Amino acid sequence: MRRIYLDHSATTPLDGRVLAAMLPFLNEKFGNASSVHSFGQEARAAVDKTRRQVASLIKARANEIVFTSGGTEANNLAIRGLGEAHHNQGKHIIVSAIEHPSVRGVIDSLEKQGWEITRLPVYDDGLVRLADVGGAIRPDTILISVMMANNEIGTIQPVTEIGEIVREERKHGRRLWFHTDAVQSAGRLAIDVDGLGCDLLTLSAHKIYGPKGTGALYIRRGTKISPQQVGGHQERERRAGTESVANIVGFGVAAELARAEMDERNEHVRRLRDRFEREAAARIDDIVFNGDRDCRLPHLANISFRFIEGEGLLIHLDMQGVAVSTGSACSSGTLEPSPVIRALGRDEERARGAIRFSFGKDNNEDDVDYTVQVLSRAVKSLRELSPLTRETTVSVPSA
Amino acid sequence: MDLTSSPNNLSYSELFKDHLANPRNGGELSDANAVAEETNPVCGDRLRLSLRINHGKIETARFLAYGCPPTLVCGSALAEMIEGRTLVDAMNLTRSDIISAIGGLQSRKQHAALLAIETLQAAIRASGGEFELGRD
Numbered sequence: 001m002r003r004i005y006l007d008h009s010a011t012t013p014l015d016g017r018v019l020a021a022m023l024p025f026l027n028e029k030f031g032n033a034s035s036v037h038s039f040g041q042e043a044r045a046a047v048d049k050t051r052r053q054v055a056s057l058i059k060a061r062a063n064e065i066v067f068t069s070g071g072t073e074a075n076n077l078a079i080r081g082l083g084e085a086h087h088n089q090g091k092h093i094i095v096s097a098i099e100h101p102s103v104r105g106v107i108d109s110l111e112k113q114g115w116e117i118t119r120l121p122v123y124d125d126g127l128v129r130l131a132d133v134g135g136a137i138r139p140d141t142i143l144i145s146v147m148m149a150n151n152e153i154g155t156i157q158p159v160t161e162i163g164e165i166v167r168e169e170r171k172h173g174r175r176l177w178f179h180t181d182a183v184q185s186a187g188r189l190a191i192d193v194d195g196l197g198c199d200l201l202t203l204s205a206h207k208i209y210g211p212k213g214t215g216a217l218y219i220r221r222g223t224k225i226s227p228q229q230v231g232g233h234q235e236r237e238r239r240a241g242t243e244s245v246a247n248i249v250g251f252g253v254a255a256e257l258a259r260a261e262m263d264e265r266n267e268h269v270r271r272l273r274d275r276f277e278r279e280a281a282a283r284i285d286d287i288v289f290n291g292d293r294d295c296r297l298p299h300l301a302n303i304s305f306r307f308i309e310g311e312g313l314l315i316h317l318d319m320q321g322v323a324v325s326t327g328s329a330c331s332s333g334t335l336e337p338s339p340v341i342r343a344l345g346r347d348e349e350r351a352r353g354a355i356r357f358s359f360g361k362d363n364n365e366d367d368v369d370y371t372v373q374v375l376s377r378a379v380k381s382l383r384e385l386s387p388l389t390r391e392t393t394v395s396v397p398s399a
Numbered sequence: 400m401d402l403t404s405s406p407n408n409l410s411y412s413e414l415f416k417d418h419l420a421n422p423r424n425g426g427e428l429s430d431a432n433a434v435a436e437e438t439n440p441v442c443g444d445r446l447r448l449s450l451r452i453n454h455g456k457i458e459t460a461r462f463l464a465y466g467c468p469p470t471l472v473c474g475s476a477l478a479e480m481i482e483g484r485t486l487v488d489a490m491n492l493t494r495s496d497i498i499s500a501i502g503g504l505q506s507r508k509q510h511a512a513l514l515a516i517e518t519l520q521a522a523i524r525a526s527g528g529e530f531e532l533g534r535d
Contacts, residue, residue, distance in 0.1 A: 312419065312468045319416055348443065385425045385471060387436065387447045387463040 003321040004367045008207075008360035009151055009184060009300055010325055014250070015209035021253040022211065025246035033243045034234060043245045050252030054216055057255040058182070058201060059192040066217045066235045067248055071183040071204035072102035073228075074217040077239065078179045078200040079106045081225030082143055083115065089175050090140030092116045096128050096157065097343045098150050100181055107145075120146070124345050126155035126291035133162055137169060137176070144178050149185040152340040152356055153291030154300035156189065163197025177223065183207055183215075187258030188266060188297050199223045203255075205247065209361070210254030214247035261361075269359040270298035272368050276357060277301050279372040284379050288350055290341055300358045304341065304350040305379050307388040313355055316378035322371050325356045349388065412502030415472050422471065424478035426461045433526035437518040439510060444470040446518045448478065452526050457481050457489055469504055469511035476500040477515040486523055492516060 005013070025046065031039030033047045051062040068074045083093065095107055097119045111117050118136040120128045128146060137144075144166060149156045159180050166178040179200035182191060187208040193201055201218040205211055217239075219225060225238065232240030258265075281287065286306035305313060310326035317324055326338070337351035346354075357371070383389045411419075431449035438445045444466025451459040460481050462474035476497055481489045497512040498504045504512060 307465070309466050309468075312466075312471055315411065315416070315419060315468050319420055352443075381422075382471075385422055385463055385474075386465045387445055388465050 001321045002370065003323070004363070004371060005323050006357045006359060006363065006367070006371060007323045007325050009154075009356060009358035011206045011212065012209045012360055013362065014211060015254060015257060017257060018210055018250045018253045022246045022250040025249050029245075031245075033245055034232075043243070046245060046249050047243050050248045050255075053252035054203065054255045055218075057186060057191065057259050058203070058218060059194065060201075060218050061221065063236070064193075064218050064221055066219055066238045067243060067251075068215045068217055068239055069213055069244075070206075070215040071100070071181070071202050072215075074202040074204070074215045075100070075102040075181055076106050077217050077225065077228050078202060078219075079103065079143065079145055080110065081228055082177055082179070082200065082223070083110060084226035085224045086142045086175065086177075090138075090142045092118070092138050092141040094118045094120065094133065094136045094141060094144045094146075096120045096122060096146045098122050098126065098152075098340045099145065099147055100151050100183065103145060103147070103181055116140075122155075122343050125295075126150060126153045126340075126344055127295060128157055128162075130158060130161050130165065134165055137165075141176060144176070145180070147181040147184070148189065148191075149182075149297050150291070150340065151184045152338060152354075153302045153344075154184070154297035154358075155291045156185070156295050156297065159198070160196055163195075167197050184297065187255075187262060188299065190262070193218055193220065200225075205251035205254055208254045208258040211247045211250040214244060214251045216251070265361045266298045268361060269363070272359045272363055272365065273299055273301050273357075275365065276359070276368045276372065277303075279368065280375065283372060283376045288346070290344060290346070290350075290354055299360065300356065302341075302354055302356045304346065304354045306350070306353060307386045308379065308382040309352045310355050312382050313353075313375075313378055316382065317371075317374060320374040320378070322374055325358070326354065411468070411472075414500075414502030415468075415504070418472040418475040418501060419468055422475040424459075424461050424475065424482070425463070427463055428459060428461050431461075433522045435518050435521035435525050437514055437521055439466070439470075439514050442466065442510070444511065444514060446470060446474050446514050448474070448518045448522045450481075450522050450526070452486065452523075455487075456485050457483065467508070467511065469508040470514060472501050473497050473504075473511045473515040474518075477519060481519065486526075489519060490523055492519065 029042050031043040033043040051065045055062045055065050107117055120132045146157050148159050166176055169176050177199040180198045181202045183204040186203050199220040204215040227238050229240050288304040290302040314326050337348050338354055341351040341354045428449040428451055431451055433450040433452050436447040447463040449461050450457050460478040462478040464471045464474040494512040494516050497515050
C-alpha cells in the first residue's frame with residue numbers, strides 16, 4: 001500500500017546525510033565527551049562543532065547553547081530553571097493560551113506551587129495581541145513565555161514585538177525575561193536571537209530531520225537559571241549527564257542543512273500546502289480553516305471537518321496509507337477536544353473535527369492529490385453515518 | 400491481539416478497521432417502529448438506532464453515530480448482529496458481546512460498547528416491550 005507521511009509537525013524522517021554523520025559515533029567513535037583520553041576528545045570535538053552549528057541556526061554564540069534530551073526538557077529547564085533562580089523577585093509568569101503541552105505542563109505545575117499565571121487569549125486567528133501582553137505585565141512578573149509558532153495551527157506569534165516590549169520594560173529597571181519555544185519554527189523561519197530579544201529559546205532536532213532524543217536550550221549570556229538535572233559538570237553545569245554524542249552530531253548536521261536549505265524547503269512545502277487547501281476546499285463542503293491564513297508556517301494546514309470527529313477520519317486516512325494528526329500528536333491518545341482549537345473560540349464539534357496536515361521536503365504533488373482523493377471519500381463516508389449531518393436520513397426498502 | 404493490555408496501545412483490530420471502512424447497516428429507517436438516541440455525557444459521543452420490529456423480532460436495524468471510532472464501530476457491529484434476533488435475545492446482549500464482535504477494544508474505549516447496549520435497550524423499551532436487561 002502507498003504510504004504518505006503528512007505529520008511533519010509531529011516528527012520528521014531522519015535525513016540520510018544526518019544519519020551518515022551520526023554512524024561513526026555509534027560505532028568506532030564511541031568515547032565519552034568528558035573523558036581526557038583521545039577517544040573522549042574525539043567526542044568532545046564533535047559536540048563542540050555541533051554547538052557552533054546549532055548556534056548558527058539562531059545566530060547565537062556557541063557557549064549559549066545547552067544540549068538537552070529534547071524540546072520538552074528544554075522548555076522545563078527554561079521555565080522552571082529561570083523561575084527557581086529568580087523567584088525572590090516575583091512569582092508571576094505570562095504565557096499564551098496555546099503553548100505546547102510541555103510548556104503548559106510546567107506552568108500548571110508551578111501554578112500548583114503558588115505561582116501566579118496569566119494566560120493570554122489568542123482570539124479566532126490564533127494570535128496573541130501586543131496590548132494584552134503589555135497589559136498583563138505586573139511588578140512581580142519575571143517571565144514571558146510565548147511560542148514562536150504553534151504546533152497545531154502554525155500561527156506565528158509576534159515574538160519580535162514581544163521582545164521589544166521586554167526591552168522597553170528593562171530600560172525602566174525591570175527584571176523581566178523572555179522565553180520562546182521555537183521547536184516548530186526552527187528551520188522554517190529565519191531566527192536571530194538578538195533581533196528577537198529573547199533570553200531563552202527552545203529547539204528540537206527531530207523536527208528538522210534530525211534524531212529524536214536531542215534538543216537544545218539557548219540561554220543568553222548572563223541569564224541565570226537553576227539546573228534541573230544535577231550530578232555532573234556537563235554543559236557548563238547547566239545540564240548534567242553524559243552527552244548523547246551521536247544524536248548531538250546529527251542535530252548539528254540537521255541544523256546546518258536546515259539553515260542552508262530553508263528557502264528551498266519552504267517554497268516547496270508552501271506550494272504543496274496551498275495546492276492541498278485549494279483542492280480540499282473545492283471538493284469538500286463544510287470545512288473550516290483554523291488559524292490565521294497569512295501569518296502561519298508554510299508547511300501546515302489545520303482544518304475542521306463539520307459533523308464528524310477527527311480520530312475516525314485519521315484512522316480512515318491511515319487505512320489508506322495517509323498519516324495525519326488530530327490535535328497535538330502528544331495528546332491524541334486522549335478524548336479531550338484540542339485545547340488549541342477551543343482557544344480560537346471554536347465550539348466542541350469543530351474542535352473534535354480538526355485535523356492537522358503537515359507537509360515535508362520529501363512530499364510531492366502526487367501525495368497531495370492522492371490525499372485529497374482519499375480524504376474526500378473518508379469525509380463523505382463518515383458524514384453519511386453522522387446524526388449531525390443535515391442530510392442524514394437514508395431510507396432502505398421495506399422487507 | 401490483546402487490546403486491553405496497555406493504556407497507551409492505540410492500535411485497533413482488523414475487524415474493527417473493517418467495520419470502520421465498511422460500516423454495516425448505516426443510516427436511518429423511514430418506517431422504524433423503535434428509535435432511540437443515546438449520548439455519552441462525558442465525551443459527547445452519540446449513537447442513534449432505528450429498528451423495525453415485527454412479531455417480537457428485529458427485522459431491520461440501522462445506526463447513525465457521531466464520536467470516536469469505537470462508537471461508530473460498536474454501532475456498526477450492533478446493527479449487524481441484532482438483525483434477525485428476537486427482542487429477548489437482543490435484550491440479553493452485553494457489552495462483552497459487542498467487544499468480541501469487533502475483535503477486542505482497549506479498556507479506555509469500552510464505554511463505546513456500553514453506549515451501544517444502552518441505545519439498543521432504550522430502542523427496545525421505546526417499542527413498548529418489557530424485558531430483563533442484559534448483563535456482563
